[in-house]
Amino acid sequence: MADNVVFHFDVDGEDFSSAGGASVTVKKKLRQLGISQEYIRRVAIAMYEGEINMVIHANGGTADVIVSDEEIKIVLADTGPGIPDVSLAMQEGFSTARDNIRSLGFGAGMGLPNMKKYTDTMEIETELGRGTTITMTVKIA
Amino acid sequence: MKLTDIIDTLSLTVVAGDAEREAEGVYAGDFLSRAMSHICADDLWITIMNNVNVIAVASLTDAAAVLLAENVALAPDAVEAAKAKDVTVLSSDKSVYELCAALSRIDGLS
Numbered sequence: 379m380a381d382n383v384v385f386h387f388d389v390d391g392e393d394f395s396s397a398g399g400a401s402v403t404v405k406k407k408l409r410q411l412g413i414s415q416e417y418i419r420r421v422a423i424a425m426y427e428g429e430i431n432m433v434i435h436a437n438g439g440t441a442d443v444i445v446s447d448e449e450i451k452i453v454l455a456d457t458g459p460g461i462p463d464v465s466l467a468m469q470e471g472f473s474t475a476r477d478n479i480r481s482l483g484f485g486a487g488m489g490l491p492n493m494k495k496y497t498d499t500m501e502i503e504t505e506l507g508r509g510t511t512i513t514m515t516v517k518i519a
Numbered sequence: 520m521k522l523t524d525i526i527d528t529l530s531l532t533v534v535a536g537d538a539e540r541e542a543e544g545v546y547a548g549d550f551l552s553r554a555m556s557h558i559c560a561d562d563l564w565i566t567i568m569n570n571v572n573v574i575a576v577a578s579l580t581d582a583a584a585v586l587l588a589e590n591v592a593l594a595p596d597a598v599e600a601a602k603a604k605d606v607t608v609l610s611s612d613k614s615v616y617e618l619c620a621a622l623s624r625i626d627g628l629s
Contacts, residue, residue: 398572401575402575402579415581486551486553492552
């Protein structure tokens with residue numbers, strides 16, 4: 379494709395009934411663009427985890443997906459509380475999710491680890507009290 | 520293997536969706552992030568979670584179907600989401616263990 383294809387979504391905070399909606403939409407769009415199934419799966423998993431994190435921890439945010447010939451870039455930005463200790467948050471099994479969140483099947487402490495596992499690059503910019511921006515790429519070249 | 524054959528063999532109930540799909544494997548588990556990273560496309564996913572997020576995970580992972588164990592009822596908004604996203608949902612009165620044991624005796628599932 380000559381030009382980048384860009385998708386933008388607003389992610390509602392505390393709305394678990396529609397959480398994952400942006401990921402499902404992106405999955406459909408990528409399929410329409412002819413992206414292979416394995417790349418779509420990785421993008422969908424990483425984006426879903428990020429979307430859920432924004433709903434659980436940050437009262438929502440925005441998700442942007444930029445598709446070029448070489449990669450799919452996902453930028454998740456929120457104005458939530460920030461992550462106090464990123465290396466701790468990256469550990470599998472570590473979670474600060476509340477019990478009511480766990481009862482929905484979330485809070486296994488796999489969100490950020492899954493996002494890293496299924497993408498080629500992941501950068502976390504976070505500031506306490508200001509918010510978090512996570513940029514991930516999946517190389518498709 | 521066709522879902523319809525599994526439905527017949529295990530006496531499952533179809534809650535939503537199309538039972539004509541093929542299932543290739545089985546995954547059992549309730550934590551959504553775990554499920555998200557371990558369900559393969561065309562897996563039958565056994566769980567006791569019944570909320571709308573289960574439908575999103577099944578859709579994103581291309582699971583063949585969600586199989587609710589122990590007669591767990593799908594939440595009303597999840598039924599609507601399953602129909603909207605073309606996710607097949609089945610249910611059974613058997614436990615997760617009983618379902619896994621029964622499925623392990625079926626050829627053609629991994």
